[in-house]
Every structure is written in C-alpha cells, then in structure tokens.
Amino acid sequence: MHNHAADHAHDHADHENVLDRAERLCRERDLQFTRLRRDVLETVAGEARPMGAYDIAERLSGGGKRVAAVSVYRALDFLTEHGLVHRIASRNAFVSCGHSHGERDGLLFLICRSCGGIDELTSPAIESQLDQAVTEAGFTPTSRIIEVEGECGACREREGLAGQ
Numbered sequence: 648m649h650n651h652a653a654d655h656a657h658d659h660a661d662h663e664n665v666l667d668r669a670e671r672l673c674r675e676r677d678l679q680f681t682r683l684r685r686d687v688l689e690t691v692a693g694e695a696r697p698m699g700a701y702d703i704a705e706r707l708s709g710g711g712k713r714v715a716a717v718s719v720y721r722a723l724d725f726l727t728e729h730g731l732v733h734r735i736a737s738r739n740a741f742v743s744c745g746h747s748h749g750e751r752d753g754l755l756f757l758i759c760r761s762c763g764g765i766d767e768l769t770s771p772a773i774e775s776q777l778d779q780a781v782t783e784a785g786f787t788p789t790s791r792i793i794e795v796e797g798e799c800g801a802c803r804e805r806e807g808l809a810g811q
C-alpha cells in the first residue's frame with residue numbers, strides 16, 4: 648500500500664518518530680504522556696488514512712478492556728493542541744503529524760478521494776497570501792488549515808496504467 652504520510656516524512660532529513668517527538672515534547676513542557684495518549688497517538692500514526700475517535704476507541708478496546716470514545720476525544724484534544732495530530736474537519740477524523748513544523752504554521756491537507764490517503768504540506772507562499780486576505784477582512788484566525796480534495800499521484804498513475 649502506498650503511504651503518503653510516510654513518503655512525505657522521508658523528505659525531511661530531521662524526521663523524528665512522532666512518538667519520540669511526543670515524549671520529548673511532554674518532557675520539555677512538563678506534561679503527562681499518559682498510556683492512553685500514547686496508545687491513541689500510536690494508533691493514529693499507524694494509519695495512512697485519517698481515523699475517527701470511535702474507530703480508535705474500537706481499536707484500543709479488547710481483551711476485557713473497554714476504552715470509551717470520550718476518553719479518546721480527550722486524548723485527541725491534548726494531541727491536537729500540541730501539534731502531534733491534526734484534525735481533518737471534512738472527515739471528522741485525525742491524522743498524526745508526520746513532520747515538525749511551527750505550531751502556528753498554516754497547513755495544507757491533500758485528501759485523496761480514491762484511496763483515502765492524506766498528505767500534509769506547509770506552504771509559506773499560500774500562508775502569507777491567506778494572512779493578507781484575512782487581515783484585510785479584519786479577521787483574526789486561530790488556525791489556518793486548508794483541506795483540498797482530489798486524486799493523489801499514485802492513484803492517477805494506477806488509473807493511467809489500467810486504462811492502457
């Protein structure tokens with residue numbers, strides 16, 4: 648299976664495993680990296696597609712253990728707040744952040760409608776244009792996340808080959 652998130656992460660020489668990053672960040676900020684937070688992050692990071700809170704709860708439940716979706720939501724809030732996962736609003740689902748970028752950076756998500764894969768980009772050019780437009784409108788953004796739906800390169804290529 649083609650993993651967009653991992654491919655993209657490999658572009659960054661300073662790539663750090665998201666779990667390692669979470670541990671470091673929690674240590675630096677004196678935060679609790681609880682077992683549940685770790686489990687939730689590990690589950691999201693293991694998927695190339697965005698995952699919903701209920702799917703995560705389901706995945707973590709079993710063997711007599713029952714993880715409530717509300718606990719997963721709380722863990723996701725924490726992870727989102729610290730930039731370890733991002734919420735994809737159009738899917739009401741979450742992806743782990745494959746690379747480190749500034750906490751206030753604008754983000755661009757490319758969501759493939761064929762395979763459900765997701766790629767995360769930062770674009771300073773789009774960000775500054777967007778900032779200018781919002782500022783002119785007298786608006787103060789709390790986050791800048793742009794979601795773009797379409798077809799990824801791998802899917803296009805596959806379809807192109809199939810059509811030959």
Ligand SMILES: [Zn+2]
Nearest residue numbers: 744745746767
């Ligand atoms: Zn990110």
Ligand SMILES: [Zn+2]
Nearest residue numbers: 759762799802
């Ligand atoms: Zn695709």
